[in-house]
Amino acid sequence: MMVSELGEFGLIDLLAEMVASSQDKRAASWQQLILGIGDDAAAWKGSASIQLATVDTLIQDVHFSLNTATWRELGWKALAVNLSDIAAMGGLPGYALVALSLPGHTPVEDVTELYRGMIELARQHGVAIVGGNVSSAPLVTITITVIGVTGRDGRLLTRSSARAGEQVAVTGQLGTAAAGLEMLTRRLRFDPETTACLRSAFFCPQPRIAEGRLLAAQGVKAAIDISDGLVSDLHHICRASLVGARINVDAVPIQPAVKASLGDKALQLALAGGEDYELLFTASAGVVERAQKLASCPVTVIGEIVPDKAGEVSLVDREGQPFTLPNSGWEHFAKPAATGQT
């Protein structure tokens, strides 16, 4: 059945039912919920914690292609990029609103698959999907808003808190998602394990919620999630904090499978590819060391914050020689030649 046969209200009823039956009664957000999908607005009990809110959009043939992504992967990713923003603030996500537009000839099963992907990730993080909007449109767009809170200590991770002398560190490994995109767009063929790993990194990133909270609790002040690319996102921190940064490119953690399959391009993807949704943060050596001990994922020091050259990110290799990067991260509206992706 196509969406146009079911109709807007039939589709909303179906999705509301899927979401309601996915309810996790142990999650605080579900416990606080007063009204979910089906009224003019969602309603839940408030708290005195600091509130966080973020929104992000995935657009067909800009952020994804229906030729390569499954609907389930799209649902996961559309929510994941927003949860990642909450993670980058050191927060805990609570509620999601989903604005979906799609052509009337879209099969209903595709839309339910999209919601299955979203619901799966939402359940893992205790997020309640509480509202949204469905519109007809010539192409698919998925805009998700996530609302969350900080911990009771009210500690926030911001882009503007980096200080000279701090170390620059990242969670996990970089370049895997961009390698996945490279594999899909250039139709590269690897062994099944590598293929699955790269595809999953690109379509199903795991937002670093626990790590963001751990960093905030340990006293980290400055962080961002890596969506545009390491250099570009570090640039955001430097600009907001009025500091510079120096990265040792040889210290950037890259999966062996990415190096093996992409060769020399692996480093470029790790520096500028983006979409890894790892956390990039700055802190004193002692704080970073504590984070390394407590985190359940690798935490790697890749450089330092410097007082001069405010807003600038410089790259050096292990011998301290300048390293030049051909491309420097994703920017919407930028000419293809100046971006890592087009």
Added chain:
Amino acid sequence: MMVSELGEFGLIDLLAEMVASSQDKRAASWQQLILGIGDDAAAWKGSASIQLATVDTLIQDVHFSLNTATWRELGWKALAVNLSDIAAMGGLPGYALVALSLPGHTPVEDVTELYRGMIELARQHGVAIVGGNVSSAPLVTITITVIGVTGRDGRLLTRSSARAGEQVAVTGQLGTAAAGLEMLTRRLRFDPETTACLRSAFFCPQPRIAEGRLLAAQGVKAAIDISDGLVSDLHHICRASLVGARINVDAVPIQPAVKASLGDKALQLALAGGEDYELLFTASAGVVERAQKLASCPVTVIGEIVPDKAGEVSLVDREGQPFTLPNSGWEHFAKPAATGQT
């Protein structure tokens, strides 16, 4: 200058500056704000009030045409439809997040005009624009999320609280916005005053925030805002409340200018046209009477809630004779023949 020349980050800086300079320091939302546009998420001080959240999308050539709407009108309307949802809950809007997608060749001046329209309405209601997202896309889409709170009494207006024996009433007058759309799409010509009135009703509806709060405070329990059309939206209340409703079509308030310019079609537009963003509510006669005395706009009784025929809306004329409506409101994905708009 085009958006592609300014670039994503240049555009975000420009919009952030516009929004920051529009800041109204007396508004509670601005006072509570910790982080606005420019970080991974917005942050503000929470409260124990009931939280409300809603999202709505306007899509080019589905909800609007750039041939008829100005960018400023679009900005106003995109925010207004969301504020209206908060009004329909009896709430007070606080924060807005704006996800915008548009072609790179869009003039920057168009985007700033869009924001001017949004900012103008936001200021009127003390709403802080605190975040968003800008993407390139082949067509313009504007998705706004608004987060608000109920009054301290925690009273909510919902779709599911209508009870048999209650009166059905509306704020303001109906059909004016649909008459505006009719004028634009059929290129009808009226005197300048009528033209301005109809255009403004369609593009610049005034969300009934004060009225929604007044209704909740006076003890109204059930309400919805009229976006799809009177009959369609009343149907939503009836379905959610498991009641029926009977409307006296001759009691439906219609502006004289709409009757004069659209003739017999005026009633049809008032019943099914939608987009008036007036409040439709149900309450006991005593409560409605108090609302009529206290509201600064007309409040008109147009029918009653009946116990039988759950989910059904019947129309009668002043003699009690059944009235048949050719079309019955806007539904996305529905075939044009079955909808009030296409």
